[in-house]
Amino acid sequence: MSLWPRNVPRCQAARQRCSHGPAAHGHNASRTKAIFLLAGLALALAGCGQQQEDAQVQTGHEIFLERCALCHNVNAQGIPGKYPPLIGSDWVNGPPERLAAIILDGVRGPLGNLNGLMPGWRSVLPDTQIAAVMNWLKEGTGKPAVTAVEVNHVRLETGGRNTFWTVGDLRNLRVR
Ligand code: HEC
Numbered sequence: 001m002s003l004w005p006r007n008v009p010r011c012q013a014a015r016q017r018c019s020h021g022p023a024a025h026g027h028n029a030s031r032t033k034a035i036f037l038l039a040g041l042a043l044a045l046a047g048c049g050q051q052q053e054d055a056q057v058q059t060g061h062e063i064f065l066e067r068c069a070l071c072h073n074v075n076a077q078g079i080p081g082k083y084p085p086l087i088g089s090d091w092v093n094g095p096p097e098r099l100a101a102i103i104l105d106g107v108r109g110p111l112g113n114l115n116g117l118m119p120g121w122r123s124v125l126p127d128t129q130i131a132a133v134m135n136w137l138k139e140g141t142g143k144p145a146v147t148a149v150e151v152n153h154v155r156l157e158t159g160g161r162n163t164f165w166t167v168g169d170l171r172n173l174r175v176r
Contacts, residue, residue, distance in 0.1 A: 060136025063129050067121065076137060084114055092137050096146045097175040099137070100154040101165055103130050108164035117164065127151040 065074060071083040078085030086092050091111065092099055106120035121130070127148040135145045157175045165173075 059129075060132035060134075060139075063125070063133050064136060067125065068133070071118070082114070083116065084112055086137055091170075093141055093143065096134065096143075096150065097154045098170050098173055099134055100130060100146070100151050101158055101170065101173055103133065104155055104158060105161055106164045107170075108166055111167050111170075120164065122155070127155060 076086040104122045106118040109115040130151045131146050131148045
């Protein structure tokens with residue numbers, strides 16, 4: 001972990017450092033100075049990729065708390081008799097395209113021994129956030145992580161659906 005303050009994203013700070021634009025710097029800066037400045041900026045921006053990867057696992061739970069915990073409870077343990085636990089769920093541990101599909105368009109039960117309605121998140125959560133939530137849910141299951149590109153593929157393949165999934169449709173779901 002770096003010493004960078006947690007609440008100041010490095011990429012944002014790198015941008016802000018020069019947010020007043022070139023005009024405010026005057027035009028007498030030497031060439032060497034400019035090169036150092038550019039190199040520093042490039043380094044700071046290069047750090048962002050890594051930082052975003054580190055942040056993904058962490059923000060998966062944050063997104064879950066914001067969007068899913070109301071029903072599935074803060075650690076995905078569910079609410080007995082009302083909302084299913086997601087820990088140990090076959091729908092979470094099964095094919096990733098099914099889980100992505102459930103999150104994208106929601107479900108109309110029964111899926112297991114409950115019979116409820118879950119809203120879809122297609123127009124709310126971008127692919128990166130869906131991937132982050134999926135990876136948080138799959139943490140510790142030994143299943144490979146999914147990428148935003150894979151989520152996007154499911155999004156496009158199921159784009160014409162426009163309604164909740166049912167258990168039968170989910171079982172028949174084939175993504176090329
Ligand atoms: C308004 C309540 C609600 C919210 C919010 C919600 N869900 Fe659900 N979810 C449900 C209900 C109800 C079911 C089960 C339907 C049934 O079995 O009849 C369900 C089922 C599921 C399942 C299938 C699990 C199983 O074993 O049956 C998954 C996976 C899931 N939800 C993930 C999520 C994720 C991820 C989010 C947040 C992006 C989320 N849900 C937000 C209500 C909700």
